[in-house]
Amino acid sequence: MAESAGHATCSRTVSILGTRVMRVEDPKFLTTGGVYVDDLRDPRLDGAGHVTYVRSVMAHARVTVDVAAASGVPGVLAVVTAADFADLPPPPPPLGFIPPALARPWLANGVVRYVGEPIAAIVTESRYAGEDVAELVSVDYEPLTAVVDPRDAAGDATLLFADHGSNTALAFEAGSLDGLFDDCEVVVTQQITNQRVAPVPLEVRGTACVWEGSGDDARLTFWASTQSPHGARDQIAAALELPPERVHFIAPDVGGGFGAKFGVSIEDLVLAVLSRRLGRPMRWTETRTENMLGMGHGRAQLQTVTIGGTRDGRITAYSLDVLQDSGAYPHFGAVLPFMTQLMATGTYDIARVAVRTKSVVTNTAPVVAYRGAGRPEATAAIERAVDLFAAEIGLDPAEVRRRNLFAKDAFRLTTQVGAAYDSGDYAGALDAVLAAAKYDELRAEQRRRRDSGDPMLLGIGVSNYVEITAGPEAGTEFARINVKPDGSVIVYTGTSPHGQGHATSFAMLAADELGVPLDRITVLHGDTDLVARGGGTGGSRSLQLGGAAVHQGALETVDRARELAGDLFEAAAGDIVLDKARGGFHVAGSPDDVRGWAEVATSADADAGLIVDTDFSATGATFPFGAHVAVVEVDAETGYVRLVSMTTVDDAGPVINPVVVEGQRHGGIAQGVAQALFEEVRYDEDGNPQSTNLTDYAFPSAAELPDFTLVDMATPSPLNPLGVKGIGEAGTIGATPAVQNAVVDAVAHLGVRHIEMPTTPERVWRAIQEASK
Amino acid sequence: MIPAPFDYVRADSADAALAALREHGDDAKLLAGGQSLLPLMKLRLATPGVVVDVSRAADLAYVREDGDVLAIGALTRHCDIVSAEVVTAHAPLLAHAASGVGDRQVRHRGTIGGSVAHADPSADLPTALLALDASYVVRGPAGERTITATEFATGFLETVLAPDELLIEIRVPKATGEAWGYQKFTRRAIDWATVAVAVQARGGGTAISLGNMGSTVLRAASAEAALAGGASAADAAQHADDGTEPAADVTASADYRRHLARVLTKRALAAAGRS
Amino acid sequence: MNVTLTVNGVSHTVDVEDRTLLVHLLRDHLGLTATNIGCDTTSCGACTVLLDGESVKSCTVLAASVDGQSVTTLEGLADGERWHxxxxxxxxxxxxxxxxxxxxxxxxxxxxxxxxxxxxxxxxxxxxxxxxxxxxxxxxxxxxxxxxxxxxxxx
The missing domain is CATH 1.10.150.120 ([2Fe-2S]-binding domain)
Structure with a gap:
């Protein structure tokens, strides 16, 4: 013990922040595995009914359901349809400003609006029986015109919701189109598809729930795979018309979310009703096929960019038109164009900007938040536009960027579309990434290959990006610091990590202010009975709000402890000093008499110890930024693209734990690459999904990706005491346009100016063929 | 996802499997490594009433030399073909193709006979075996018969095998020291071939087979004839897709597949030393 | 039907439906939940275990097929406190x-x-x-x- 204490004294004389602390979460995952919803063996779930959904196989149809054959099968506890939910209004839409006429029903009520929409729910004694019984439910489909292309939807020829009177769910706009490009020497325009992709967390959706007690005292315990336990609790309570305190929500280990697990789904909510009616606990774990059909998809924007400026490379005007495919029932996806609009101009100082967006409903799966959620779409548009502009005037795309970036001394600034950027050094990021990637050498190698007729072409793509985290509204987050009577610490956070390492990073933040060793600090999250309130984890908000709350709570805990120690020493609180190295308090000038955290906490309350609750409120969102360089090899004969390297600067301010931050960057980059090169959710013209499993959907493996080269840069934000910004989505946002630009760059000398994503071999090959005509 | 209910019958020898097939008739399906069949059963695209599991039929798992022929038991796993020295020595094309089947886990379980009998036109082993002029020994109630690789597949996932017949051995004429080439085009390493081309030189002639260029694996007859007639490899490759009717799907259009067949044939020929 | 197999060094005999997948035997009958299910199509590998020492995808193996064989899951990988x-x-x-x-x-x-x-x-x-x-x-x-x-x- 003495030895380890001595070691701790030394190590804590400098801050632990910024050091490579290995995750405290990992031993469990590496030995017994995590405990995800389907792994729960809580005795309260014994005898649970297993729920299986019967889902629509048509995109748009009137349906009549006959459950008689299924209901009579032994082991079937219930088969329910919309008629069984007639006494409950539809759950409120997930976001307040979605028109109520577009709310989705509990189960399809006479009309189905996408392939995969739940029509009936079957409850069986055994899990294996569910799929067998589902085949016995007879659904009669009377086809309606399927509206699959959002351009058709915008025409309103066929309405998905007659009561709403239009297929347009929401529209946003900023700036004026009048005379926007009048003084431009060069104007380039391009239609761009930011394709629909699937989030694909490795853990599919899963739910378990049980009611305890009776009548008005009955209380629901609900486990689900979510990013936002408190939000999910409130969603469930609202759907069941209950006060929130009658729902106890627990997020166990969550196997990835990527935005798509923010809140809970209709399929989750149905279980709460079934459990109450049947008086049994309920469980549901979807299949991957169901996940691909029904969890929701990301992106799905049709864009038109127009960019104008001078022949010497100054961009003076930019317009972005967005048609957002919201899918059948508006969800986060309908709102994301607002974020696209807010980030439309990216890192560039452009005098005149206009953005028009419209979100329409279609007979496809709902579009939800997906890593970046509205910002990657903005970045992809402007970064492609800048490359098109550079190609038009014959300047190097990196040089065009350099000539138009906001200057380092311009911050804080508000963009033409109203985003209040907090801090940045965009040219610094660009210069750093170009140097690290050896940009000039890459260009020379590219020229050499072109000149020699090498069929293996080199493409170099650059992107500058800025994004918004913990926005657009100024956010708030809760933390509780509880110093136990034994001197150990429990940190409660309202964020809800699912791989982001909060248990390590937040413990580091507490350790740094309290002077308590890491192994004496536990971070708790995800349980609404244990944590008073919280916003969950999404939009890269956790560190800058949740981490800042822990930091603030730790400071307040020290202040309160100095008062308590003052009482113990019979001295004024102002004279009490915390000696972090020794983990205790003494009177200034008398360092020998130290009262440890245990004694101080016990003096607050012998049982509970010292408890401090705090809420950190930010005055604004933060704006992480960076620059990426992608290098690809394109086989000119087949169009095959191999990603050779990714070099990135991702500046999210000071780094608390490099191990965790690098992991977030790696994963983000891979997902960005995946959108550029591999992934697309496609529907045929009748609304039949063409990629319903991981064989058809080209989720890349290790074999398709290279190592990533990360360049460090840290520009603090003035908006929180840690100076930190969100890092969760940055890599994704920067990588997609860098890779797409690289693919186009590889074949630009052949006359190609644009290739849609994903840049499949066939698309690249066709682009080459068409350019050579 | 789980398969629809079925009765499980274990058959640990060829004879036991044949007996089980006789007993259960059309309702029975043979399960070898299961790496193609079980996914289809989980998706309920296949719903046999009886599954006859031959995966542990030890008498059908072997690789041995039989004069000028390599005799490979139908239940020999992909990973065992990859590592068998007699295969790398006498049919390196086959060993190479086997090393690219599915992924490592699939190769630990999947078998050459299962792959051949499944008759997926995009599969590696049937493509390679067609270029190797392999033949397949089938045992049924009337005894054994031998079918050439050319005659074996009759359509997409369809073969000449009768429901009561069992594929027991794959016979590959040795191609010791002969040049070969294999070109498999995929987007991801794990994917089935968008198009695959196998080239096997043999005694001055050259066989070219195509994977995923039709409902079965195919020989590129026009290209082979052009080569035999003295055309250059580049010119012969231009005929690789002659007479083919490749499918259009989410991965590639028919036109692109035709283009790939020509490019990959040129490359496979080059790898086999033909210019 | 009864299936007898050794999992992480311990022999088990389990009564299962004929169609039971190895991964479900491990998770639902033996309570070994480290092994996860991530897809329906043998694509993701989350269910990978060792069968007689070799990796296989346990969602694509019938429990019945491995009767008499030996399975190692993550739970059985470490040698006591000593990690692999x-x-x-x-x-x-x-x-x-x-x-x-x-x-x-x-x-x-x-x-x-x-x-x-x-x-x-x-x-x-x-x-x-x-x-x-x-x-x-x-x-x-x-x-x-x-x-x-x-x-x-x-x-």
Whole structure:
């Protein structure tokens, strides 16, 4: 013990922040595995009914359901349809400003609006029986015109919701189109598809729930795979018309979310009703096929960019038109164009900007938040536009960027579309990434290959990006610091990590202010009975709000402890000093008499110890930024693209734990690459999904990706005491346009100016063929 | 996802499997490594009433030399073909193709006979075996018969095998020291071939087979004839897709597949030393 | 039907439906929940376990087929308190985030290194083609496996 204490004294004389602390979460995952919803063996779930959904196989149809054959099968506890939910209004839409006429029903009520929409729910004694019984439910489909292309939807020829009177769910706009490009020497325009992709967390959706007690005292315990336990609790309570305190929500280990697990789904909510009616606990774990059909998809924007400026490379005007495919029932996806609009101009100082967006409903799966959620779409548009502009005037795309970036001394600034950027050094990021990637050498190698007729072409793509985290509204987050009577610490956070390492990073933040060793600090999250309130984890908000709350709570805990120690020493609180190295308090000038955290906490309350609750409120969102360089090899004969390297600067301010931050960057980059090169959710013209499993959907493996080269840069934000910004989505946002630009760059000398994503071999090959005509 | 209910019958020898097939008739399906069949059963695209599991039929798992022929038991796993020295020595094309089947886990379980009998036109082993002029020994109630690789597949996932017949051995004429080439085009390493081309030189002639260029694996007859007639490899490759009717799907259009067949044939020929 | 198999060194006889998949036998009958299910199509590898020492996808193996055989799951990988070097590698190199793919990824890596004790980075990437991860971008997973491989050389 003495030895380890001595070691701790030394190590804590400098801050632990910024050091490579290995995750405290990992031993469990590496030995017994995590405990995800389907792994729960809580005795309260014994005898649970297993729920299986019967889902629509048509995109748009009137349906009549006959459950008689299924209901009579032994082991079937219930088969329910919309008629069984007639006494409950539809759950409120997930976001307040979605028109109520577009709310989705509990189960399809006479009309189905996408392939995969739940029509009936079957409850069986055994899990294996569910799929067998589902085949016995007879659904009669009377086809309606399927509206699959959002351009058709915008025409309103066929309405998905007659009561709403239009297929347009929401529209946003900023700036004026009048005379926007009048003084431009060069104007380039391009239609761009930011394709629909699937989030694909490795853990599919899963739910378990049980009611305890009776009548008005009955209380629901609900486990689900979510990013936002408190939000999910409130969603469930609202759907069941209950006060929130009658729902106890627990997020166990969550196997990835990527935005798509923010809140809970209709399929989750149905279980709460079934459990109450049947008086049994309920469980549901979807299949991957169901996940691909029904969890929701990301992106799905049709864009038109127009960019104008001078022949010497100054961009003076930019317009972005967005048609957002919201899918059948508006969800986060309908709102994301607002974020696209807010980030439309990216890192560039452009005098005149206009953005028009419209979100329409279609007979496809709902579009939800997906890593970046509205910002990657903005970045992809402007970064492609800048490359098109550079190609038009014959300047190097990196040089065009350099000539138009906001200057380092311009911050804080508000963009033409109203985003209040907090801090940045965009040219610094660009210069750093170009140097690290050896940009000039890459260009020379590219020229050499072109000149020699090498069929293996080199493409170099650059992107500058800025994004918004913990926005657009100024956010708030809760933390509780509880110093136990034994001197150990429990940190409660309202964020809800699912791989982001909060248990390590937040413990580091507490350790740094309290002077308590890491192994004496536990971070708790995800349980609404244990944590008073919280916003969950999404939009890269956790560190800058949740981490800042822990930091603030730790400071307040020290202040309160100095008062308590003052009482113990019979001295004024102002004279009490915390000696972090020794983990205790003494009177200034008398360092020998130290009262440890245990004694101080016990003096607050012998049982509970010292408890401090705090809420950190930010005055604004933060704006992480960076620059990426992608290098690809394109086989000119087949169009095959191999990603050779990714070099990135991702500046999210000071780094608390490099191990965790690098992991977030790696994963983000891979997902960005995946959108550029591999992934697309496609529907045929009748609304039949063409990629319903991981064989058809080209989720890349290790074999398709290279190592990533990360360049460090840290520009603090003035908006929180840690100076930190969100890092969760940055890599994704920067990588997609860098890779797409690289693919186009590889074949630009052949006359190609644009290739849609994903840049499949066939698309690249066709682009080459068409350019050579 | 789980398969629809079925009765499980274990058959640990060829004879036991044949007996089980006789007993259960059309309702029975043979399960070898299961790496193609079980996914289809989980998706309920296949719903046999009886599954006859031959995966542990030890008498059908072997690789041995039989004069000028390599005799490979139908239940020999992909990973065992990859590592068998007699295969790398006498049919390196086959060993190479086997090393690219599915992924490592699939190769630990999947078998050459299962792959051949499944008759997926995009599969590696049937493509390679067609270029190797392999033949397949089938045992049924009337005894054994031998079918050439050319005659074996009759359509997409369809073969000449009768429901009561069992594929027991794959016979590959040795191609010791002969040049070969294999070109498999995929987007991801794990994917089935968008198009695959196998080239096997043999005694001055050259066989070219195509994977995923039709409902079965195919020989590129026009290209082979052009080569035999003295055309250059580049010119012969231009005929690789002659007479083919490749499918259009989410991965590639028919036109692109035709283009790939020509490019990959040129490359496979080059790898086999033909210019 | 009864299936008898050895899992992590312990013999079990389990009464299962004929159609039971090995992964469900492990998870639902034996309570070994480290092994996860991530897809329907033998694509993701989350369910990878060792069958007689070789990696297989337990969602694509019938429980009945492995009667009499030996299965190792993540729970049985460590030697008491002493972790397998692949577990150590994943911890040292932060080769996991949400942890869901991890059990399958670790078991696939164990099998890979058993067959190729000193792989190159490219061989590790190719060797793990059957295991998908959505969190890490694979960068640290590759580093973790190489770390474990180097460890084996050092020992």
């Amino acid at each position: 070097r692949v577990q150590e590698g994943f911890r040292a190199k932060h080769g996991l985030q949400c942890g869901f793919c991890t059990p399958g990824m670790v078991m696939a890596a164990v099998s890979l290194l058993a067959e190729n004790p000193s792989p190159t980075a490219a061989q590790v990437r190719e060797g793990l083609e059957g295991n998908l991860c959505r969190c890490t971008g694979y960068h640290n997973i590759v580093a973790a496996v190489l770390e474990a491989a180097e460890g084996s050389v050092a020992r």
